[in-house]
Amino acid sequence: MLQKKLRLGYAKASRIIDELEERGIIGPSEGSKPRKVLMSKMQFDEWKFRMLEE
Numbered sequence: 480m481l482q483k484k485l486r487l488g489y490a491k492a493s494r495i496i497d498e499l500e501e502r503g504i505i506g507p508s509e510g511s512k513p514r515k516v517l518m519s520k521m522q523f524d525e526w527k528f529r530m531l532e533e
Contacts, residue, residue, distance in 0.1 A: 502526075 481492040496514075499505045504523065506515035518526065 481487055481495060482489060485492075487495075496505070500507060500514075504516070504518050504526075506517055508514060
C-alpha cells in the first residue's frame with residue numbers, strides 16, 4: 480500500500496514498515512494477514528508531539 484500511495488520502491492517502503500514496527504506503532508508481520516495497528520490516533524499524536532520537542 481505504501482508503494483502505491485506514496486509511489487515508493489519496495490526497499491524504501493520496507494524500511495518505513497520496519498521503522499514503524501520498531502517504534503511500536505504497528506505489530507509484527509503475520510504472514511499474509513494485515514499488520515495490527517498498536518497505537519490509537521491520540522497516542523500517535525502525543526508521541527509525535529514528544530518527538531518534536533526533542
